[in-house]
Amino acid sequence: MKRMIVSGGNGFLGSNLVSRALKDGMEVTVVDDMSTSKGINVPGSVKFIKEKIEDFKTDERFDFVVHLAARPSPEDYVDHPIDTILSNSAGTKNMLDIALNSKGVFMYTSSSEVYGEASVIPTPENYYGYVNPNGIRSCYDEGKRFSEALTMAYHREFRLDTRIQRPFNVYGPGIRADGEYGRVIPRFIVRALKDEDIVVHGDGKQKRSFLYIEDWLDLTWKFLTLPGMGGEVINIGCAEEVTVYELAEMIKRMTGSRSRIIFEKARENDPRRRAADTRKAENMFGWKPAVSLEDGLKRTIEWFMGRIR
């Protein structure tokens, strides 16, 4: 039986990956400090260790070592910058050491944030990034960039089979939505369902692209489990853009909400545009996002409706 360890496995992406691994007959261990996830989101058959990944060590061996633990919401990481950078520096080293000891496959979940305020949109994997190294978001961006560098160092020095994925905005049922910590889609949906003001930061003309969770999982699974991917880096996202204001309007229309759309101050170092060039993943795996934004929003809204109204 194959064994997998997932840091941050109790979170949105992690719990979906864990379910997929269980379906495939794997034995799964999750290490998660539950800092950004509520309740246990994984089945009882999973070995659950509640601990900060930066403090976690083990001699156990795993076929797949997946590092996802992080505080991914800007409000959250701005409030907890040290935690944020440690999970993506010391935490990454701990997970890499487990993979090395296991001679397993290591997958690092980086982020489109490594590109910063990109001047090439949609952004391909070989774009180096334009990031403020000590700005308010640097605890996250630079943690991700450092972790990519460390991952490649293990690959080059120890020939460890490492894979780096850079998700863009992934959304879907189960995504965290509480207060300002939730990301833009769940935040807008919850506000709309409660007929509360939908708050757009900045002028709303900033553009984003969104990927539905099933599409993320499909590509992630292929990338993680197929042989011959050692040292590869791929974007996992979508090239289609929508402005944040259009997104707010879409969600308002689809929920039949009476919410007003209001504007507040733009967030510091918030990129104007973000979209993935996904041609590498398309060429390597014949993959394309299958779920449209309209469809994905519909399914996500239905999930939230069951919990809010």
Ligand SMILES: NC(=O)c1ccc[n+]([C@@H]2O[C@H](COP(=O)([O-])OP(=O)(O)OC[C@H]3O[C@@H](n4cnc5c(N)ncnc54)[C@H](O)[C@@H]3O)[C@@H](O)[C@H]2O)c1
């Ligand atoms: N969802 C996206 O759109 C997206 C986009 C880009 C990158 N990512 C990356 O994917 C990963 C997972 O994101 P998600 O959307 O599932 O977020 P999430 O908040 O739902 O999950 C993160 C999980 O990590 C745990 N965690 C946080 N810090 C920890 C620490 N120090 N030690 C142990 N556990 C810790 C949290 O409790 C949570 O269960 C993160 O690394 C994030 O940066 C996600």
